[in-house]
Amino acid sequence: MNESSENGSSENDSSDGGYAVSAEFYDLLQAETDRRLAERRFAEAATRARHAVLDVGAGTGIVTEVLLRASSVPVHAVEPAPAMRAALLSRLAHLGADQRARVTVHPETLEAAGLAAVADLAVASNVVACLDPPTRRATWKAISAALLPGGLLLFDPPPTDLPAGCEEVGRLGPVRVGPDLYSADVTRRPHRGVLRMVFTYRVEREQELLREAREAFDLWPASPERLTEELEAAGLRLVQAPGADLMAARRPAA
Template sequence: MDDSGSYAVSAEFYDLLQAETDRRLAERRFTGAAGRARYAIVDVGAGTGIVTEVLLRASSVPVHAVEPAPAMRAALLSRLAHLGADQRARVTVHPDPLAQAGLAAVADVAVASNVIASLDPATRRAVWKAISTALVPGGLLLFDPPPAGLPDGCESVARLGPVRVGPDLYSADVTRRPDCGIVRTVFTYRVERDGDVLRQVREAFDLWPTPPEQLAEELHAVGLHLVQAPSADLMAARCAAE
C-alpha cells in the first residue's frame, strides 16, 4: 500500500515510533520562544499535536493548531483530550490550511515543524504570506528548512523502532531518493510477530529542495526577515516592525 502523503498510513504508526524523539526535539527548539510569547502562538501543521502540547506547556497564551490532514487531526484531538482543561481552553484547532484559517495579527510566535519541506513552491509562498498575516509586527517565525539540494541517489535515512506492543514489534525504515527534481521520501512500516511479518505498508512524501538564499528572498517578499535562530537546525524570521 502506498498512499502518497495523506498521512492515512503514517498516522497509525507516528506517535508509537516518533513521539518521544519529536517531543524532545520540540522542547529544545521551541520552549524558549513559547515562554516569551505574549499574544498567541500559531502551530503550522500541528500533526498529532506533539509540538502543540509542548507549546501549551511552555506558554500561557492561546495556541492555534493548524492541521488540514484528517488522519493527523484525529490524533491531535485525541492528544488534546488527555490534557488539562485549562490547556484545552487555550487551544483552537483549525482544520483548513493556514491560508484559509483567517488568522490576522493574532500571534507573536509561529512555528512550522517538519512542514516547509513538504510544500511545493507555490504553496510554500502562500504559507509565508499567511504566516506574515497571522503575526503581529515584530513576531517571530521558527521553522526547519527543506534540504538545500537533492541526494546523490537512494539512501537510508532512519530506522524507527522497533517498539513492542504485546507480542508484536512495530518498526519503520525511511529512505529517500531524487525524483524529477524533488526528494521522494518513503516510510516502510512493518508489524512482526515471532519473526514473521504480519503487515507491511508504505507511505511516500515529496520534499522540495530549496537553497537558503531562495527562502530568504521569499520571506523578504512578504515582510519576513531572517534573524539568528535559537538552534543550528532551525531558521528564524521576524515580521517587519511598524
C-alpha cells in the same frame, strides 16, 4: 515527518498519501524523539509569547502540546490532514481542561484559516520541506499576516539539494506492543526534481511479518538564499535563529 502537510504522495500500499498510513504508526515510533526536539527548539520562545502562538502543520499535536505547556497564551493549531488531526484531537483530549481551553484547532490550510495579527510566535516543525514552491510562498504570506508586528517565526529549513541516488535514512523502532514489534525503514531518493522520502512500516510477531505498509512524501529542496528572498517578499526579515538546525524570521515592528 511531523507534523504535517497536505502534500504527501502515495506509493504502493499507501492510500491517498494524506498520512492515512503513517498516522497509525507516527506517535508510537516518533513521539518521544519529536517531543524532546520540540522542547529544545521551541519551548523557550513559547515562554516569552504574550499574545498567542501559531503551530503551522500541527500533525499529531506533539509540538502543540509542548507549546501549551511552555506558554500561558492561546495556541492556534493548524492541521488540514484528517488522519493527523484525529490524532491531534485525541492528544488534546488527554490534556487538562485549562490547556484545552487555550487551543483552537483549524482544520484547513493556514491560508484558508485567514488568521490576521493574532500571534507573536509562529512555529513550523517539519512542514516547510513538504510544501511545493507556490504553496510555500503562500504559506510565508499567511504566516506574515498571522503574526503581530515584531512577531517571530521559527522553522526547520528544507534540504538544499537532492541526493545522487537512493539513500537509507535510518530505522524507527522497533517498539513492542504486546507480542508485536512495530518498526519503519526510511529511505530517500531523487524523484522528478524533488526528494522522495519513503516510510516502510512493518509489524512482526515472533520474527514473522504480519503486515507491511508504505507511504511516500515529496520534499522540495530550497537554498537559504531562495528562502530569504521568499521571506522578504512576504514581509518577513531573516534574523538569528536560536539553534543551528533552525531558521528564524521576524515581521518588522510597525
